[in-house]
Amino acid sequence: MNSQPLLSYINKIVTLTEEEETYFTSKLVYRKYLKGQYILQQGDVSNKICFIVSGCVKMFYVDDLGQEHILMFGVENWWTSDLGSFVSQAPSDFNVQCIEDTELIQVSHNIIEDTYSKIPKLERCFRIIVEKAYVASQKRIVRNFSMSAKDRYLVFNESYPEIEQRIPQYMVASYLGITKEFLSKIKSQIATEK
Amino acid sequence: MNSQPLLSYINKIVTLTEEEETYFTSKLVYRKYLKGQYILQQGDVSNKICFIVSGCVKMFYVDDLGQEHILMFGVENWWTSDLGSFVSQAPSDFNVQCIEDTELIQVSHNIIEDTYSKIPKLERCFRIIVEKAYVASQKRIVRNFSMSAKDRYLVFNESYPEIEQRIPQYMVASYLGITKEFLSKIKSQIATEK
DNA sequence: AAATAATGTTAATCTAGTTTAACATTTATT
DNA sequence: AATAAATGTTAAACTAGATTAACATTATTT
Numbered sequence: 001m002n003s004q005p006l007l008s009y010i011n012k013i014v015t016l017t018e019e020e021e022t023y024f025t026s027k028l029v030y031r032k033y034l035k036g037q038y039i040l041q042q043g044d045v046s047n048k049i050c051f052i053v054s055g056c057v058k059m060f061y062v063d064d065l066g067q068e069h070i071l072m073f074g075v076e077n078w079w080t081s082d083l084g085s086f087v088s089q090a091p092s093d094f095n096v097q098c099i100e101d102t103e104l105i106q107v108s109h110n111i112i113e114d115t116y117s118k119i120p121k122l123e124r125c126f127r128i129i130v131e132k133a134y135v136a137s138q139k140r141i142v143r144n145f146s147m148s149a150k151d152r153y154l155v156f157n158e159s160y161p162e163i164e165q166r167i168p169q170y171m172v173a174s175y176l177g178i179t180k181e182f183l184s185k186i187k188s189q190i191a192t193e194k
Numbered sequence: 195m196n197s198q199p200l201l202s203y204i205n206k207i208v209t210l211t212e213e214e215e216t217y218f219t220s221k222l223v224y225r226k227y228l229k230g231q232y233i234l235q236q237g238d239v240s241n242k243i244c245f246i247v248s249g250c251v252k253m254f255y256v257d258d259l260g261q262e263h264i265l266m267f268g269v270e271n272w273w274t275s276d277l278g279s280f281v282s283q284a285p286s287d288f289n290v291q292c293i294e295d296t297e298l299i300q301v302s303h304n305i306i307e308d309t310y311s312k313i314p315k316l317e318r319c320f321r322i323i324v325e326k327a328y329v330a331s332q333k334r335i336v337r338n339f340s341m342s343a344k345d346r347y348l349v350f351n352e353s354y355p356e357i358e359q360r361i362p363q364y365m366v367a368s369y370l371g372i373t374k375e376f377l378s379k380i381k382s383q384i385a386t387e388k
Numbered sequence: 389a390a391a392t393a394a395t396g397t398t399a400a401t402c403t404a405g406t407t408t409a410a411c412a413t414t415t416a417t418t
Numbered sequence: 419a420a421t422a423a424a425t426g427t428t429a430a431a432c433t434a435g436a437t438t439a440a441c442a443t444t445a446t447t448t
Contacts, residue, residue: 061336069339071332071335071336083328084333087325087329120317123317123318124310124317127320127324130325130328131277131281134331135278135281137335139278141331141335142263146261146263148404149405168424169425170424170425170426177338178405178406180427181406181407181408181426181427182405183426185427185428187427342434342435343435362394363396364394364396372435372436373436374395374397375397375399375436375438376434376435376436377396378397378398379397379398379435382397
């Protein structure tokens with residue numbers, strides 16, 4: 001298994017010794033999923049968090065009216081999972097499905113506490129990761145509060161130009177919290193402006 | 195200074211020894227603010243996180259059009275601060291202002307790293323706190339995605355019945371992301387239904 | 389007790405974004 | 419190459435929530 005992408009990622013945040021790397025690596029599970037496969041399903045307990053080595057996933061939920069709402073995408077060097085379900089080991093509200101064939105490294109719940117205790121630096125690392133995720137989540141709330149759909153689309157576009165190329169437009173609309181028809185209108189509006 | 199409320203709070207998450215409590219307590223700062231005072235101002239660096247012993251605060255930002263948007267309230271046993279600014283020591287996007295006279299315990303940025311190293315249990319504690327905050331933030335995004343303003347109001351009401359009593363209605367509206375006029379309409383609508 | 393400031397209500401008009409529905413284009417499958 | 423499935427577009431009618439503005443009520447200050 002090639003754990004290198006994950007180790008490089010972690011070493012940007014904390015510095016692990018060789019033994020620590022070896023120990024941690026021995027606990028990891030490598031997996032491949034095909035496009036369309038589910039990594040997590042609404043109602044199941046998320047017993048692992050996944051580091052994406054390659055590919056692309058969407059995390060979404062289906063509301064009472066059967067409508068799909070995308071909360072986040074995941075690409076190379078991102079984490080994916082329902083953290084709420086992972087930490088509480090309660091049934092998840094979300095699905096994670098592959099939009100492309102995806103390779104990932106899984107860190108399972110039953111090793112994480114033990115790993116934190118053995119290698120406190122990893123607990124620090126995950127603290128920092130979650131802090132960043134929280135800050136990003138708050139920023140998204142702020143954008144949804146005071147920006148128009150058009151401006152949210154432009155921000156998404158500037159922030160993640162690579163992602164926009166890789167996913168169908170109706171998923172971008174879902175992520176932005178608007179209908180695909182309205183995004184289509186926004187795009188044609190932007191095109192005319194130029 | 196009375197650090198007991200904070201220590202009880204922490205001991206629900208991790209168990210500190212007496213020496214650890216003493217050490218940590220020695221680093222804390224106790225402060226009182228009056229209603230109306232600012233604990234943090236947009237543009238300033240948030241150099242402390244604050245544990246609320248008593249009182250009530252709002253965290254908000256003012257957008258380009260001069261409109262105030264409330265991101266969260268804080269009451270007894272809650273934390274308040276712009277965590278993004280705190281961890282990165284960059285200027286804050288948010289204000290934190292007291293809605294009531296407020297007593298708090300401050301943990302300053304310059305002691306936090308040192309404290310984490312000396313007492314890894316506290317790093318664990320804060321990891322867990324941030325995890326919960328992140329999960330709550332995601333849930334809020336979900337609600338804003340697929341619930342009407344009326345339903346969001348009802349959820350807020352059920353989740354924080356104590357808070358609703360303590361703050362003016364226009365602030366609830368701001369928190370929900372709607373105008374005070376529309377909240378007024380929602381409330382009269384709810385009243386007629388019964 | 390009067391005056392002022394802060395908070396809350398109502399109603400008319402307006403708009404960003406939804407819904408519905410029909411059609412167009414691109415991609416995948418046989 | 420033909421067909422089906424997935425994705426994207428356009429336009430008309432609609433709705434949740436915003437805006438404006440006038441007024442009502444409740445606190446606070448003098």
